[in-house]
Amino acid sequence: MSTPSPTNAGEAPWTVARILEWTTQHLKKSGCETPRLDAELLLAHARGCSRIQLYVQFQEVVSEAQRGVMRDLVKRRAGAEPVAYLIGHREFFSLDFEVTHDTLIPRPDTETLVLELVTGARRQSEPRILDLGTGSGCIAISAAVNVPHARVTAVDLSPATLEVARRNVRRHKVESRVELVSGDLFSPLSAAARFDWIASNPPYIPQAELANLSADVRLHEPTLALDGGPDGLAVIRRLVAEASGWMNPGGTLLVEFSPEQASALVALVEAAGGWQGVRVLKDLAGRARVLVASRES
Numbered sequence: 001m002s003t004p005s006p007t008n009a010g011e012a013p014w015t016v017a018r019i020l021e022w023t024t025q026h027l028k029k030s031g032c033e034t035p036r037l038d039a040e041l042l043l044a045h046a047r048g049c050s051r052i053q054l055y056v057q058f059q060e061v062v063s064e065a066q067r068g069v070m071r072d073l074v075k076r077r078a079g080a081e082p083v084a085y086l087i088g089h090r091e092f093f094s095l096d097f098e099v100t101h102d103t104l105i106p107r108p109d110t111e112t113l114v115l116e117l118v119t120g121a122r123r124q125s126e127p128r129i130l131d132l133g134t135g136s137g138c139i140a141i142s143a144a145v146n147v148p149h150a151r152v153t154a155v156d157l158s159p160a161t162l163e164v165a166r167r168n169v170r171r172h173k174v175e176s177r178v179e180l181v182s183g184d185l186f187s188p189l190s191a192a193a194r195f196d197w198i199a200s201n202p203p204y205i206p207q208a209e210l211a212n213l214s215a216d217v218r219l220h221e222p223t224l225a226l227d228g229g230p231d232g233l234a235v236i237r238r239l240v241a242e243a244s245g246w247m248n249p250g251g252t253l254l255v256e257f258s259p260e261q262a263s264a265l266v267a268l269v270e271a272a273g274g275w276q277g278v279r280v281l282k283d284l285a286g287r288a289r290v291l292v293a294s295r296e297s
């Protein structure tokens with residue numbers, strides 16, 4: 001896109017189709033795994049339209065101003081900055097969430113946990129839900145939107161992250177049923193609080209593996225959202241140790257983890273005692289992903 005302007009005689013104009021093709025090739029050479037999709041998302045953002053709308057605009061010439069925006073976005077994407085941060089939002093559980101560098105980008109893997117939570121909570125009359133490490137608020141807000149009679153408390157250690165979650169709570173109009181609190185795991189909760197569901201996608205990457213993560217994640221996503229201590233289980237261990245004390249009898253614990261941690265996590269919960277029906281759910285790719293355990297009545 002550093003070629004002359006479309007108005008120059010003899011130059012092919014920079015149409016939507018041509019920019020998509022150029023960007024796809026450029027991102028592919030930069031090692032991007034989904035170059036065409038990323039090109040479409042970035043160009044749609046630069047043009048202020050949806051990705052689908054681009055398909056009826058292929059022959060339209062892109063303005064110099066939009067090309068300027070696109071040049072900057074493509075440069076940053078080629079430097080491994082995730083598309084979600086560049087365009088400022090990400091879809092999760094069919095809802096749109098604002099994301100910034102202060103929040104983890106919601107992953108499809110986490111939809112497995114939310115589906116279990118929403119399916120179960122819908123059967124209850126007034127479920128109380130706790131989301132520990134809420135990030136963008138994607139678990140808490142998806143639950144509140146899909147279970148209209150639920151009340152949700154969402155905790156995060158990072159006040160900056162909670163500001164983004166707060167905007168997402170407003171965006172999805174669930175302010176009256178989602179309470180956001182800042183602090184370490186259960187510490188900011190009032191002593192009398194009890195929940196029917198405790199859900200968490202905690203940081204669970206072992207410290208030694210942080211350096212091996214892809215550049216997108218390693219260079220751009222918050223370390224606080226990823227770093228699970230020496231064996232990846234530092235936060236999970238504290239969470240499991242305390243969870244049963246905050247739960248109503250028969251309540252359910254849902255914890256996301258990395259597939260290779262499955263047996264360690266099941267052992268952890270069984271050793272903690274007071275839990276029954278311990279099982280592991282698989283994500284859409286068939287990998288062990290979510291621990292489910294019910295508090296003994």
Ligand SMILES: C[S@@+](CC[C@H](N)C(=O)[O-])C[C@H]1O[C@@H](n2cnc3c(N)ncnc32)[C@H](O)[C@@H]1O
Nearest residue numbers: 104106133134135156157184185201202203225
């Ligand atoms: C893996 S991210 C998950 C974010 C979001 N729930 C999601 O699924 O996309 C973990 C989150 O936990 C937060 N966190 C890390 N340690 C915490 C702690 N001790 N207490 C509360 N939140 C914590 C991080 O700030 C981060 O937002």
